Amino acid sequence: MSEIQRAACIGAGVIGAGWAARLAWNGxxxxxxxxxxxxxxxxxxxxxxxxxxxxxxxxxxxPPKGSVTFCDTMEETVSDAEFIQESAPEREDVKIxxxxxIEQYAPTDTLIGSSTSGLLxxxxxxxxxxxxxxxxxxxxxxxxxxxxxxxxxxxxxxxxFIEKAKALFTSIGMKPLHVRKEIDAFLADRLMEAMWRESLxxxxxxxxxxxxxxxxVIYGCGLRWASMGSFMTFRIAGGELGMRHxxxxxxxxxxxxxxxxxxxxxxxxxxxxxxxxxxxxxxxxVDVRELERIRxxxxxxxxxxxxxxxxxxxxxxxxxxxxxxxNVHAGNNEQADVDxxxxxxxxxxxxxxxxVDYNGHMTESRYLQVFGDSSDALYRHLGIxxxxxDDVGSYYTVETxxxxxxxxxxxxxxxxxxxxxxxxxxxxxxxxxxxxxGTNELLATGEQMMLxxxxxxxxxxxxxxxxxxxxxxxxxxxxxxxxxDVAGRSxxxxxxx
Amino acid sequence: MSEIQRAACIGAGVIGAGWAARLAWNGxxxxxxxxxxxxxxxxxxxxxxxxxxxxxxxxxxxPPKGSVTFCDTMEETVSDAEFIQESAPEREDVKIxxxxxIEQYAPTDTLIGSSTSGLLxxxxxxxxxxxxxxxxxxxxxxxxxxxxxxxxxxxxxxxxFIEKAKALFTSIGMKPLHVRKEIDAFLADRLMEAMWRESLxxxxxxxxxxxxxxxxVIYGCGLRWASMGSFMTFRIAGGELGMRHxxxxxxxxxxxxxxxxxxxxxxxxxxxxxxxxxxxxxxxxVDVRELERIRxxxxxxxxxxxxxxxxxxxxxxxxxxxxxxxNVHAGNNEQADVDxxxxxxxxxxxxxxxxVDYNGHMTESRYLQVFGDSSDALYRHLGIxxxxxDDVGSYYTVETxxxxxxxxxxxxxxxxxxxxxxxxxxxxxxxxxxxxxGTNELLATGEQMMLxxxxxxxxxxxxxxxxxxxxxxxxxxxxxxxxxDVAGRSxxxxxxx
Numbered sequence: 001m002s003e004i005q006r007a008a009c010i011g012a013g014v015i016g017a018g019w020a021a022r023l024a025w026n027g028x029x030x031x032x033x034x035x036x037x038x039x040x041x042x043x044x045x046x047x048x049x050x051x052x053x054x055x056x057x058x059x060x061x062x063p064p065k066g067s068v069t070f071c072d073t074m075e076e077t078v079s080d081a082e083f084i085q086e087s088a089p090e091r092e093d094v095k096i097x098x099x100x101x102i103e104q105y106a107p108t109d110t111l112i113g114s115s116t117s118g119l120l121x122x123x124x125x126x127x128x129x130x131x132x133x134x135x136x137x138x139x140x141x142x143x144x145x146x147x148x149x150x151x152x153x154x155x156x157x158x159x160x161f162i163e164k165a166k167a168l169f170t171s172i173g174m175k176p177l178h179v180r181k182e183i184d185a186f187l188a189d190r191l192m193e194a195m196w197r198e199s200l201x202x203x204x205x206x207x208x209x210x211x212x213x214x215x216x217v218i219y220g221c222g223l224r225w226a227s228m229g230s231f232m233t234f235r236i237a238g239g240e241l242g243m244r245h246x247x248x249x250x251x252x253x254x255x256x257x258x259x260x261x262x263x264x265x266x267x268x269x270x271x272x273x274x275x276x277x278x279x280x281x282x283x284x285x286v287d288v289r290e291l292e293r294i295r296x297x298x299x300x301x302x303x304x305x306x307x308x309x310x311x312x313x314x315x316x317x318x319x320x321x322x323x324x325x326x327n328v329h330a331g332n333n334e335q336a337d338v339d340x341x342x343x344x345x346x347x348x349x350x351x352x353x354x355x356v357d358y359n360g361h362m363t364e365s366r367y368l369q370v371f372g373d374s375s376d377a378l379y380r381h382l383g384i385x386x387x388x389x390d391d392v393g394s395y396y397t398v399e400t401x402x403x404x405x406x407x408x409x410x411x412x413x414x415x416x417x418x419x420x421x422x423x424x425x426x427x428x429x430x431x432x433x434x435x436x437x438g439t440n441e442l443l444a445t446g447e448q449m450m451l452x453x454x455x456x457x458x459x460x461x462x463x464x465x466x467x468x469x470x471x472x473x474x475x476x477x478x479x480x481x482x483x484x485d486v487a488g489r490s491x492x493x494x495x496x497x
Numbered sequence: 498m499s500e501i502q503r504a505a506c507i508g509a510g511v512i513g514a515g516w517a518a519r520l521a522w523n524g525x526x527x528x529x530x531x532x533x534x535x536x537x538x539x540x541x542x543x544x545x546x547x548x549x550x551x552x553x554x555x556x557x558x559x560p561p562k563g564s565v566t567f568c569d570t571m572e573e574t575v576s577d578a579e580f581i582q583e584s585a586p587e588r589e590d591v592k593i594x595x596x597x598x599i600e601q602y603a604p605t606d607t608l609i610g611s612s613t614s615g616l617l618x619x620x621x622x623x624x625x626x627x628x629x630x631x632x633x634x635x636x637x638x639x640x641x642x643x644x645x646x647x648x649x650x651x652x653x654x655x656x657x658f659i660e661k662a663k664a665l666f667t668s669i670g671m672k673p674l675h676v677r678k679e680i681d682a683f684l685a686d687r688l689m690e691a692m693w694r695e696s697l698x699x700x701x702x703x704x705x706x707x708x709x710x711x712x713x714v715i716y717g718c719g720l721r722w723a724s725m726g727s728f729m730t731f732r733i734a735g736g737e738l739g740m741r742h743x744x745x746x747x748x749x750x751x752x753x754x755x756x757x758x759x760x761x762x763x764x765x766x767x768x769x770x771x772x773x774x775x776x777x778x779x780x781x782x783v784d785v786r787e788l789e790r791i792r793x794x795x796x797x798x799x800x801x802x803x804x805x806x807x808x809x810x811x812x813x814x815x816x817x818x819x820x821x822x823x824n825v826h827a828g829n830n831e832q833a834d835v836d837x838x839x840x841x842x843x844x845x846x847x848x849x850x851x852x853v854d855y856n857g858h859m860t861e862s863r864y865l866q867v868f869g870d871s872s873d874a875l876y877r878h879l880g881i882x883x884x885x886x887d888d889v890g891s892y893y894t895v896e897t898x899x900x901x902x903x904x905x906x907x908x909x910x911x912x913x914x915x916x917x918x919x920x921x922x923x924x925x926x927x928x929x930x931x932x933x934x935g936t937n938e939l940l941a942t943g944e945q946m947m948l949x950x951x952x953x954x955x956x957x958x959x960x961x962x963x964x965x966x967x968x969x970x971x972x973x974x975x976x977x978x979x980x981x982d983v984a985g986r987s988x989x990x991x992x993x994x
Binding site for chain 2: 014045049052053055056057058059060061062063090117118140141142145146147148150171173174175177179180181183184185187188189190191192193194195196197198199200201202203204205206207208209210211212213214215216217218219220221222223224225226227228229230231232233234236237239249253254256257258259260261263264265267271274275278279281282289292293294295296297298299300301302303304305306308309311312313316317320321323324325327347349350352363364365366367368369371372373396397398399400401402403404411422423424427429447448449487488489490491492493495
């Protein structure tokens with residue numbers, strides 16, 4: 001359960017509405033205050049996006065959703081709130097006025113946060129009656145999906161409230177980052193703003209367009225930034241010799257016109273020692289080879305995830321895969337040679353890290369995925385390509401029988417063989433077997449019935465004669481092989497009666 | 498197939514070796530030249546990482562791997578190369594000398610690239626005999642995994658070679674970005690460098706540590722940057738009113754001390770129009786609601802991908818899921834009430850976008866995943882928790898029989914029911930059925946045999962009496978239900994003889 005039951009959100013713009021969505025999804029009832037006539041419509045739009053996103057983000061059971069209610073007065077909104085978040089326009093005078101109004105009606109010990117992107121908490125809290133419970137609580141768009149929230153106390157903020165806020169935001173799935181020293185724009189926005197100002201210069205000077213500058217991020221450093229920041233990235237770039245080596249190599253570049261920001265700190269021994277020390281702390285004793293593997297695994301996972309969206313770097317990967325498959329088709333690859341006297345060896349891979357369950361073993365559903373990939377490899381071998389799928393039809397799996405025989409751990413090499421047990425004009429009866437490619441042990445079998453479906457009608461239909469003729473020699477060759485006793489099996493507890 | 502068969506890499510540091518790995522994996526034979534005694538060892542380390550990464554990145558069939566060979570002389574290295582990449586230390590004089598040596602032996606029309614991070618191609622090519630075929634070809638670490646490569650021509654570069662380079666790098670899975678105007682550090686490194694210099698100030702001034710600054714990226718903006726750069730992000734932040742609205746809101750902040758980079762371009766009407774026009778071009782007519790959905794889907798996919806790595810934002814998500822499951826356990830959720838007189842309704846979800854195949858339907862292996870999730874829901878219902886798994890044991894799936902009945906599209910709501918068909922002390926015989934939650938149509942059935950395995954011995958063992966007693970009333974209640982005819986079925990083509 002989250003730490004609280006009732007929250008108040010002042011301001012229902014995209015940030016305030018995003019807060020309401022995150023709070024409600026985590027079971028907290030939210031009262032909202034925003035006199036703007038469009039506020040309810042805006043809220044419902046953000047909420048629709050949030051509902052869509054949250055139901056996809058995880059299948060873990062959220063608590064019953066909290067209510068979100070617009071109130072007519074500030075009093076009604078905040079008087080019983082256990083947490084109040086102000087998300088008004090980015091003007092110091094406006095925010096100070098709203099905070100005064102909140103304090104008029106809120107319990108004196110209720111945590112109050114401001115969503116400001118850069119105003120200083122000391123200034124915002126200066127006129128408050130109970131400033132100890134106030135801090136900047138700076139989220140990132142979309143608030144319902146991004147975990148980061150910066151907590152910035154002012155001179156009068158009570159450290160106990162910082163701790164209270166950390167617990168609260170953790171309980172609603174966020175990652176609180178306590179910004180220990182008060183500074184304009186805090187941390188994340190300073191980094192973003194530096195990059196943004198540099199970008200504006202490049203557009204201003206006609207060096208690059210908006211699209212080109214975004215491309216420079218999303219196909220390169222942006223993929224790394226999803227899991228590692230600059231310090232960790234550069235530590236790894238320093239290789240075995242670490243951060244000190246990296247800084248000695250690239251330190252001189254700080255004096256070069258590599259950005260418009262030419263006012264750089266003096267990289268003296270004191271600063272260098274500080275950076276190296278903090279980088280060592282961050283790495284926590286994990287060596288660079290292991291950090292490289294973590295970096296690579298995250299980069300792989302992120303690109304695979306984006307591939308499923310067919311977007312950004314994922315689109316580049318998808319297009320390259322298509323190129324690689326076409327290449328096999330064109331006969332430019334050894335895989336084209338297949339011995340049909342034995343079960344066909346068409347598919348091999350390693351157990352990918354994201355296929356592994358908490359015990360370190362390949363998870364159940366990935367066996368079926370490997371059987372599916374093996375069927376796809378057979379289809380490609382038979383000459384079923386994009387044109388066939390579009391114009392003729394495809395084989396659909398209608399039934400599958402899996403036997404799990406032995407477990408296999410992540411990164412182990414595996415391959416499958418495919419025996420054609422039977423065919424008729426519409427059906428194809430297959431037995432896939434997955435083996436460990438090192439020990440050759442049998443790990444699992446997957447017996448499947450495939451049905452040929454017409455591309456136009458979407459109904460079961462005979463495969464064309466040329467396709468049947470292509471399958472026939474394999475079926476005939478495999479008819480002479482022993483029929484494994486897993487084939488034709490049914491499930492049940494057999495009792496000795 | 499890639500555009501070429503033979504490449505040469507001059508310099509075998511982490512960048513040169515990364516190039517060799519990417520080229521070889523795409524079927525190109527690589528000759529390397531690096532007189533440093535440690536070069537072969539370094540190469541083999543990078544190559545080992547690359548082999549590990551590439552075999553995980555995709556199961557698409559790479560062509561037979563190209564060879565990577567160290568040569569003793571520059572002549573041997575480059576004389577028959579179709580592409581030559583220089584990755585020497587970042588010193589203009591060193592690079593100019595190497596380029597001269599390359600030209601002494603290379604065919605005059607061979608594309609030559611330099612991996613420099615920021616030196617100007619016009620200067621590097623100034624003394625070349627055939628400068629038209631030279632350009633900066635700037636990759637990002639790790640070269641084998643990141644798609645971005647910046648192509649920067651100098652004054653003497655022949656535009657035809659830029660086109661040739663685009664085709665070559667696309668053919669090896671990269672995303673070439675032509676930097677049209679020559680500038681120090683090109684595009685990506687200018688953006689990174691601006692952020693990096695800002696970071697160094699924050700460390701220098703004791704505002705934040707390396708770890709805190711990296712956290713400010715990886716839990717927030719870094720997740721966005723994996724799929725959208727600043728311009729697209731800010732366009733979306735502008736909402737329905739678009740980029741002009743965003744700029745009018747945040748334009749004034751350019752004068753505020755939100756970074757050390759206080760020298761900003763004048764945001765006059767001309768620059769504003771340019772930014773808005775380029776942003777419109779980039780969006781290509783896609784409206785902001787759709788852009789929001791793309792953003793959210795990418796953020797979800799990236800966080801789910803990182804969850805499988807249990808790293809960065811993925812770790813935050815995993816911890817929140819654990820919290821949510823604990824909450825259900827503690828009985829704080831309606832799901833705790835289950836009617837055992839009917840097949841148990843324990844699991845519901847929506848068909849997640851990454852579960853969908855190219856036809857828009859839920860892909861085969863995800864059915865088994867839903868059956869697995871349904872079994873997990875049953876286990877949680879029976880009280881199997883982390884302590885049980887650690888100390889007592891768990892049920893393993895040994896056999897599964899799936900019937901595919903009807904297809905279902907992405908984002909459709911589905912649920913499962915679970916009928917306990919039989920039990921003995923070691924075994925549990927289940928029938929899961931997946932239904933569309935809107936129409937209540939049956940989509941698939943999954944009959945499964947589960948075997949109880951002891952946590953210590955890893956062998957089949959009776960479940961404890963209290964667990965058997967917990968299952969018994971369900972088995973008894975379900976014994977009275979009709980046994981669906983899919984149960985006990987075996988696969989085969991039945992012919993009318």
